[in-house]
Structure formats: C-alpha cells, structure tokens
Amino acid sequence: MTVPDKTGHFGEFGxxxxxxTLMTLLSDLEKTFFSLRKDKTFxxxxxxxxxxxxxxxxxxxxxxxxxxxxxxxxxxxxxxxLLHTGxxxxxxxxxxxxxxxxxxxxxxIAETGAGQHGVATATAAALFGLKCVVYMGAEDIKRQALNVxxxxxxxxxxxxxxxxxxxxxxxxxxxxRDWVTNVRDTFYIIGSVAGPHPYPLMVREFQVxxxxxxxxxxxxxxxxxxxxxxxxVGGGSNAMGLFHSFFNDKKVKMIGVEAAGLGLNTGQHSxxxxxxxxxxxxxxxxxLMQTKDGQVRVAHSVAAGLDYPGVGPEHAYYQKIGRAQxxxxxxxxxxxxxxxxxxxxxIIPALETAHAIAYLEKLAKKVKKKSTVIVCLSGxxxxxxxxxxxxx
Amino acid sequence: MxxxxxxxxxxxxxxxxxxxxxxxxxxxxxxxxxxxxVSFEKAGVDIIELGVPFSDPLxxxxxxxxxxxxxxxxxxxxEKILASVRKIRRKTNIPVxxxxxxxxxxxxxxERFMSKARACGVDGLIVPDLPxxxxxxxxxxxxxxxxxxxxxxxxxxxxxxVPKIVKxxxxxxxxxxxxxxxxxxxxxxxxxxxxxxxxxxxxxKPVCVGFGVSNARQVKAVGKVADGVIVGSAIIKEIQKNxxxxxxxxxVTRFVRSLTRAL
Ligand SMILES: Cc1ncc(COP(=O)(O)O)c(C=O)c1O
Numbered sequence: 001m002t003v004p005d006k007t008g009h010f011g012e013f014g015x016x017x018x019x020x021t022l023m024t025l026l027s028d029l030e031k032t033f034f035s036l037r038k039d040k041t042f043x044x045x046x047x048x049x050x051x052x053x054x055x056x057x058x059x060x061x062x063x064x065x066x067x068x069x070x071x072x073x074x075x076x077x078x079x080x081x082l083l084h085t086g087x088x089x090x091x092x093x094x095x096x097x098x099x100x101x102x103x104x105x106x107x108x109i110a111e112t113g114a115g116q117h118g119v120a121t122a123t124a125a126a127l128f129g130l131k132c133v134v135y136m137g138a139e140d141i142k143r144q145a146l147n148v149x150x151x152x153x154x155x156x157x158x159x160x161x162x163x164x165x166x167x168x169x170x171x172x173x174x175x176x177r178d179w180v181t182n183v184r185d186t187f188y189i190i191g192s193v194a195g196p197h198p199y200p201l202m203v204r205e206f207q208v209x210x211x212x213x214x215x216x217x218x219x220x221x222x223x224x225x226x227x228x229x230x231x232x233v234g235g236g237s238n239a240m241g242l243f244h245s246f247f248n249d250k251k252v253k254m255i256g257v258e259a260a261g262l263g264l265n266t267g268q269h270s271x272x273x274x275x276x277x278x279x280x281x282x283x284x285x286x287x288l289m290q291t292k293d294g295q296v297r298v299a300h301s302v303a304a305g306l307d308y309p310g311v312g313p314e315h316a317y318y319q320k321i322g323r324a325q326x327x328x329x330x331x332x333x334x335x336x337x338x339x340x341x342x343x344x345x346x347i348i349p350a351l352e353t354a355h356a357i358a359y360l361e362k363l364a365k366k367v368k369k370k371s372t373v374i375v376c377l378s379g380x381x382x383x384x385x386x387x388x389x390x391x392x
Numbered sequence: 393m394x395x396x397x398x399x400x401x402x403x404x405x406x407x408x409x410x411x412x413x414x415x416x417x418x419x420x421x422x423x424x425x426x427x428x429x430v431s432f433e434k435a436g437v438d439i440i441e442l443g444v445p446f447s448d449p450l451x452x453x454x455x456x457x458x459x460x461x462x463x464x465x466x467x468x469x470x471e472k473i474l475a476s477v478r479k480i481r482r483k484t485n486i487p488v489x490x491x492x493x494x495x496x497x498x499x500x501x502x503e504r505f506m507s508k509a510r511a512c513g514v515d516g517l518i519v520p521d522l523p524x525x526x527x528x529x530x531x532x533x534x535x536x537x538x539x540x541x542x543x544x545x546x547x548x549x550x551x552x553x554v555p556k557i558v559k560x561x562x563x564x565x566x567x568x569x570x571x572x573x574x575x576x577x578x579x580x581x582x583x584x585x586x587x588x589x590x591x592x593x594x595x596x597k598p599v600c601v602g603f604g605v606s607n608a609r610q611v612k613a614v615g616k617v618a619d620g621v622i623v624g625s626a627i628i629k630e631i632q633k634n635x636x637x638x639x640x641x642x643x644v645t646r647f648v649r650s651l652t653r654a655l
Contacts, residue, residue, distance in 0.1 A: 007525065017494055017521045019451045020544035021571050024553065163457060164447065173450045180451065181572040183548055280495045280521070281448060293469040294499030295447040 008197020013313035016196040060217035070364040087379030089120035095206030097124040100187035111175040113168035114305030115147025117191030122156035139166040165298040192235020193312035196283030207241030231376035236312035238378035259301035260328035270299035273326040286313040302331035303351035350379035395487040396563040410620030416443040416459035418468030436652030444492035451520040453575030455625040481513035489516030502533040516540030524560035564598040577604035608654035
C-alpha cells in the first residue's frame with residue numbers, strides 16, 4: 001500500500017481538518033501538485049534550483065574521529081547544513097515557491113520556530129520577487145534574534161505572535177488565520193511534513209532528495225546499505241526526507257529523535273510520539289501532546305525548531321506499523337551532542353540536529369561492532385550561538 | 393423532534409428569521425454563561441451557540457481567542473460545559489448547539505461524547521475544523537443521538553462541494569459571510585446574498601449567516617436573505633466591556649435585545 005491514499009490519509013493519520021474556506025484551495029493545490037510532480041519542465045526547474053542555487057548534492061561525510069570515539073558505529077553525516085541558508089528547509093521552500101508561482105499566487109506566508117524555515121522562505125521569496133510575511137512566536141523571536149534579522153534583511157515582514165505559548169504552534173495558528181483571510185492571493189509555505197493534505201506529501205516529495213542522494217552515496221562508498229538512519233524529528237521533514245527512500249529496504253532501521261526537553265516524565269518536552277496520544281491539530285490527525293480534556297499542551301525544547309506539540313502524520317504511521325522507531329533526547333543531552341560533534345569533527349550543528357547526534361552515544365552502546373549509520377545533519381548551529389551561550 | 397428543527401419549523405410558520413447568539417462557555421464563568429442563556433431567550437434569541445474554549449482556536453479572531461483563553465484559565469472543560477448545559481436545561485428549552493474544535497470531541501470519543509451530549513440536552517454541533525470529508529464517524533455518532541451536525545459553506549466553496557455540505561448538514565447550514573476569522577467587521581462583503589440564495593434554491597434546510605455580523609443594521613440586512621443570523625464577537629465584546637460588573641447579564645442582554653429587534 002502506498003501512502004497517503006487519495007484522501008490524504010496515512011492509515012488512520014493525516015487528512016484535511018481545516019475550515020471550509022480552505023477546502024477548495026486545498027483541492028486546487030492537490031490538482032496542481034499532482035500534475036506538476038509528473039511535469040518534466042517543473043522537475044527540471046526544481047532540480048536546477050536545488051543544484052545551482054541551494055548547492056545540491058550535499059556531501060555524505062564519513063565522520064572518522066566521531067566514529068572512533070563511538071567505537072561500534074561508523075558514522076556518515078548527510079551534510080544538509082552546507083546548503084544555502086544552513087539547513088534542509090531550503091529544499092522545501094524552493095519546491096513550494098515554484099508551485100505557488102504556477103498557481104499565480106502573489107503573496108507568501110509561513111510560520112517559523114527556529115527561524116530556519118522562515119529564513120528559507122524569505123530567501124525563496126526574495127529570489128522570486130514575491131511579497132512575504134513570516135509568523136513567529138514572540139518567545140522564539142527572542143531566542144533566534146539573528147534569524148529575525150536575516151529575514152528582515154531579505155525583505156520579509158516578521159510578525160510577532162503573542163497568543164498562547166508564543167512559540168511555533170501559535171505561529172502556525174496565526175499563519176492559518178492569515179491564510180483563511182487572504183486565501184485568494186496567498187500561498188502558505190508550510191515548513192514540515194505537517195498540516196492538511198497535500199502538504200505532508202508535498203513537503204516529503206521536496207525533501208526526499210536527501211535520502212535519494214544519501215542512498216546512492218552510501219552504496220558507492222560502502223557497497224551496501226546502512227544499518228541505521230538517524231534524524232531529529234520536529235514536524236519531521238528532514239527525517240522523512242532521509243527515511244522515505246529506504247522504506248522498502250527492510251533491513252535498514254530508522255530512528256527518529258524527538259526532543260525530551262527537561263525529561264519525558266516532567267511533561268516539559270516536545271515528544272508527541274513518545275507521549276502516545278493521537279489528536280487533531282493544524283489540519284491533520286497525528287501524534288499530539290494533549291491534556292485529558294483534549295486541549296493541546298505547550299511543548300518545551302531548548303531547540304526552537306523542535307518545540308512543537310504535534311508531528312507529521314506519516315511519522316505516526318511509521319511508528320504504528322513499526323517501520324521506524326522514535327526515541328527522545330533531553331535538552332542537556334542535546335547540548336552534550338552539540339559539543340561532541342563540534343570537538344570531534346569541527347562541525348557545530350543546529351540545536352535541533354544535536355538531538356540526533358546525542359542519540360548516537362546511546363545507539364553505540366546497543367549495536368553490534370562495525371554497524372553503520374547515516375545521520376541527517378539537518379542544519380548548522382550559527383543561529384543558535386546566542387541561545388547556547390545562555391545555557392552552556 | 394430535535395429542538396433546533398422544531399425551532400426552525402415554528403419560525404417558518406411565523407415567517408420569522410432565527411437569531412443565533414454565540415457565547416464562549418465559561419467567560420466570565422459558567423454560572424454567568426447559564427444566566428445569560430436564560431436571559432437571552434427572554435430577549436428574543438432563538439438558538440444559543442455555545443463555544444467550547446480551545447487552546448488553539450485557529451478559526452477565531454482576537455476577541456473570541458481572548459474569551460477562550462479566559463475561560464480556559466478558569467478551568468473550564470468540555471465535561472464541565474456539558475454539566476452546565478444539563479443545568480441550563482432545567483430552566484429553558486432553548487436549542488443549544490456547541491461550537492467546538494474537533495480535537496476535544498475526538499479525544500473524548502465520538503460515540504461516548506454524543507450520548508453524553510444528548511443526555512445533557514445538547515441539540516447540535518458546529519465544528520469549524522471538521523469538513524464533511526473527515527466527518528463520517530462523527531456524523532454517524534451524532535445521527536444515532538439525533539444531534540444536528542451543522543457544516544459550513546464559505547465564499548470560496550466550489551460549486552461541486554455544495555451538495556456534499558448540504559447533505560451532511562442537519563439543523564441548519566452555516567454560511568460564513570467572509571473569507572477570514574471570527575470578529576467584528578464594519579461592513580460585510582455583498583456576495584453572500586447571491587451565494588445564500590443559490591443554496592436556498594437547492595435545499596429546504598435553513599441557511600444561517602455568521603462571521604462579522606455585529607450591529608443592528610447588519611443583522612437586518614442579513615436577515616432579509618438568510619434564514620438566520622449568527623452574532624458572536626460583538627456579544628463577547630459586550631461581555632468583556634462589562635467584566636466584573638454586577639449588572640453584566642442585564643447590560644449584555646440589553647445589547648442583544650437591540651439586535652434581535654432588528655430582525
Ligand atoms: C536545522 C533543523 N533541523 C530540524 C528541524 C525540525 O524540523 P523537521 O522535523 O521538519 O525537520 C528544524 C526546524 O526548524 C531545523 O531548523
């Protein structure tokens with residue numbers, strides 16, 4: 001069975017839970033996207049931008065000193081951090097902005113947590129000369145001041161969101177409100193494999209290049225497939241981008257790393273899949289952190305890009321069918337992971353990515369000798385320097 | 393017969409339009425909400441739309457967002473709201489529809505929720521983030537308890553979706569007057585007139601118009617076309633203006649009466 005099905009469901013997850021005002025637009029988007037994904041000129045244009053503008057393909061780098069320290073694991077890093085704007089997010093925004101152009105939309109909106117997706121959207125909007133508005137929680141604006149400045153420099157209006165927890169989920173609420181209001185001329189570039197159908201599918205399609213390249217590169221270097229794939233999971237786009245091309249390679253184990261924040265048992269985390277509940281938020285049914293009354297809980301993570309109580313529906317599906325395993329790593333462990341990669345390889349990862357790195361140490365203790373792993377190095381840490389200075 | 397259907401039947405016989413008042417349950421507290429329901433009925437309100445506060449009200453503008461936040465801070469839950477509808481039922485037979493986002497119902501369990509809601513005297517459900525496409529289980533559970541399922545039509549709804557929405561809707565159909573979130577508007581777009589008439593041509597189900605309607609002039613204008621008029625944010629604003637005052641219920645009711653008289 002391929003997912004999603006025609007109605008946008010991944011098993012029991014996914015779907016389109018949005019106000020009526022958006023329903024016709026979503027089916028237009030669906031039609032456009034389904035015709036464009038088969039359209040050779042569109043594909044060519046997209047690939048061209050990924051190559052000439054974003055800097056693809058990215059390297060699959062054998063992290064020798066890190067591997068040596070971990071003893072049992074041979075670690076390869078998929079270097080999405082080397083892309084223009086410093087994270088995998090640009091793959092998706094370039095794809096979506098091309099769709100927006102084809103639909104004749106003149107205004108772009110986006111939500112952002114860490115500001116990486118905001119910057120990637122602002123960049124794409126500048127590249128195509130479209131007006132752009134990015135919603136960002138007031139709390140995150142404080143944590144990611146550098147990225148706010150970058151967006152403004154790129155000509156984007158950054159709107160602080162002061163409702164609710166003032167983080168990513170509230171930014172997304174506000175972006176959806178804008179969308180409902182300006183649906184006729186506005187295209188909403190969602191930053192992860194979340195939201196209503198066809199977004200989880202569309203974002204996956206624009207991110208699968210990560211796994212397609214990594215699979216080929218790994219086979220060239222090692223003449224086999226890796227034992228493990230490892231990626232951090234906020235909404236889950238870098239993880240799905242890496243995982244998807246290996247879905248049928250049953251021997252390749254996939255591990256998604258959620259943010260355990262202050263610890264799963266404190267309730268102060270961003271790990272909906274570990275938490276176990278299913279709910280509906282921002283257009284789809286998936287794993288959701290919620291109270292016993294069905295109110296959405298406020299997430300916590302040191303990494304603004306993971307600080308979200310929901311997760312993309314395809315991950316909930318992978319978890320349910322047992323295709324991927326989801327684990328979590330605390331704020332403290334993530335910081336340790338960040339230092340580990342910085343000191344062993346001279347690569348400072350984003351705080352989000354540091355969660356995946358941190359899990360390597362735990363994984364190394366469980367695996368057979370000479371196991372291999374590809375880690376999605378989803379982004380670089382420059383944006384986090386202020387925030388890290390405060391917690392280190 | 394379901395109280396909402398009964399009400400529209402009566403109104404039709406009297407050649408009247410329905411006035412539907414929205415209240416956020418628990419703002420300022422559930423007791424006052426209950427008092428307002430009873431008092432609103434005396435002021436000419438036909439149906440109460442009772443908003444269940446939600447942490448992420450993405451179809452609502454600042455006024456109802458703030459009311460939800462206040463109610464949640466007071467500890468209002470879906471369970472407590474059902475209990476308070478049960479209390480309200482001892483005093484009045486006014487039809488009550490809950491306006492809630494989908495997650496609280498989904499989390500409660502659709503079937504369990506419907507039977508509890510019916511037992512408490514809830515007559516209908518309005519769920520802004522649940523289109524008919526995702527609602528088959530919800531509709532089935534509601535039908536089993538004779539609870540109306542009100543779905544939305546929007547100015548952007550394509551022609552080919554209309555039959556699906558009409559079919560899924562019972563009680564009435566909710567026409568959203570504008571592309572946007574809830575909130576007071578100085579003026580309403582004109583295109584709703586043609587849209588509403590087009591829907592009325594294909595169904596006998598009542599079509600009610602809401603979003604943005606906020607003064608007597610607008611109520612009157614909408615009432616000329618629609619089978620019912622829904623007012624929300626303007627009432628919540630009035631409650632907010634009277635926050636903490638002893639005569640809150642009386643003052644808000646006076647405002648509501650000024651609107652129902654326009655119909
Ligand atoms: C570098 C980086 N990695 C990961 C994420 C999390 O998003 P996702 O799970 O969609 O990859 C973010 C989000 O801002 C990010 O900036």
